[in-house]
Amino acid sequence: KNQVEQSPQSLIILEGKNCTLQCNYTVSPFSNLRWYKQDTGRGPVSLTIMTFSENTKSNGRYTATLDADTKQSSLHITASQLSDSASYICVVSDRGSTLGRLYFGRGTQLTVWP
Amino acid sequence: EADIYQTPRYLVIGTGKKITLECSQTMGHDKMYWYQQDPGMELHLIHYSYGVNSTEKGDLSSESTVSRIRTEHFPLTLESARPSHTSQYLCASSESEGGSYNEQFFGPGTRLTVL
Numbered sequence: 160k161n162q163v164e165q166s167p168q169s170l171i172i173l174e175g176k177n178c179t180l181q182c183n184y185t186v187s188p189f190s191n192l193r194w195y196k197q198d199t200g201r202g203p204v205s206l207t208i209m210t211f212s213e214n215t216k217s218n219g220r221y222t223a224t225l226d227a228d229t230k231q232s233s234l235h236i237t238a239s240q241l242s243d244s245a246s247y248i249c250v251v252s253d254r255g256s257t258l259g260r261l262y263f264g265r266g267t268q269l270t271v272w273p
Numbered sequence: 274e275a276d277i278y279q280t281p282r283y284l285v286i287g288t289g290k291k292i293t294l295e296c297s298q299t300m301g302h303d304k305m306y307w308y309q310q311d312p313g314m315e316l317h318l319i320h321y322s323y324g325v326n327s328t329e330k331g332d333l334s335s336e337s338t339v340s341r342i343r344t345e346h347f348p349l350t351l352e353s354a355r356p357s358h359t360s361q362y363l364c365a366s367s368e369s370e371g372g373s374y375n376e377q378f379f380g381p382g383t384r385l386t387v388l
Contacts, residue, residue, distance in 0.1 A: 163315075190373045202277075202363050202379025203316075210374070248316075252373035261373065263315040 161186040163251050165264035173272050176239055180267045182232040182249030190254040194223050194234045197246045197266065206234070206247075239271045276300050279364050279380035286354055287388050294349045294383045296364030303369040305347040306377065309333060310361045322347060323369070354387045361385070 163184045172178050184192070191210045195203035207216040207223040209232070215224045220243075222235045236243055246266040253260050277298040286292060298305070303324040308316040308331075318331030322341040336358070337351050347366075351358055361384050365377040 168313075193376070200282075200384075201381050202365070204379070205376045208374070208376070254373070261318070261377070263317075265313060265315045268313075 161251075161253065161262050163249055163262045163264040165247075165249050165267050167267060168265070169268040169270070171270045171272060172239055174239060174241060178236050178239060178269065180234045180236075180247050180249075180269070182234070182264055184230050184232070184249070184251045184262070186230075186251040186253050186262050188254045189227060189230075190252040192223075192225055192232050192252075193250045194221070194232075195248040195250055197248055199245070203248055236269075241271050241273060244269060244271045277364065277366055277378050277380040279362075279383050281383060282381060283384050283386075285386045285388065288353075288355055290354050290387075292351050292354055292385070294362055294364075294385070296347045296349070296380055297345050298347075298364075298366040298378070298380075299345060300366060300378065301344065302366035302378075303344065304367045304375075305341065306365040306367075307331070307337075307339060307347070307349050308363040308365065309335065310363055310382075316363065320349065354385075356387045359385060359387050 166181045193208045194206045197203040209225040220237045225232045248266040249264040251262045280295045305322045307320040310316045317333035319335040320339040322328050361382050363382045364380040367375045367377045
């Protein structure tokens with residue numbers, strides 16, 4: 160069964176600190192993996208996308224890594240800011256359909272305290 | 274910010290009412306999607322469309338229906354709302370070429386509460 164598991168479920172850090180969020184998946188055949196940021200009451204917004212051949216991708220203070228062999232990804236946030244408080248969702252796509260089937264994790268709820 | 278809009282943002286209605294959730298995008302995308310999201314849970318695809326006059330059911334069974342008469346418009350209708358329909362509904366769109374590599378752009382969502 161294709162699944163996406165994220166950890167931790169929630170995380171509280173102080174402003175300025177770094178943190179790392181984890182994503183494990185069983186989706187096959189693998190196409191790509193995205194990290195989305197979802198602010199409360201808003202729709203998700205894409206942060207990064209990685210395909211099978213990519214190991215790391217950065218977007219400002221966000222750095223995503225992918226290990227396609229172990230089917231694991233991480234999202235590292237550097238020098239956190241209050242505006243980073245949001246849910247971070249790992250989304251994996253397969254190659255099995257023209258639609259491009261997406262499998263969503265439940266997200267990690269990050270809270271940044273001043 | 275993505276040019277995809279949803280109205281209303283919040284809706285509280287009584288059981289048995291008919292409702293339509295509106296979704297519009299100005300990006301000219303052929304593919305559009307409706308997702309359902311409960312607090313702390315993953316998004317579930319309930320409907321999608323490849324283009325005008327194309328509608329398909331998603332993975333999560335839903336009593337709602339959709340229509341795609343115009344490229345930019347993808348409304349979702351519940352003929353008779355029930356408390357079990359209480360949820361957040363997210364609309365999204367993407368380009369056709371590139372398959373799953375294309376980013377899905379999401380609207381802000383409609384939070385529906387059925388009393």
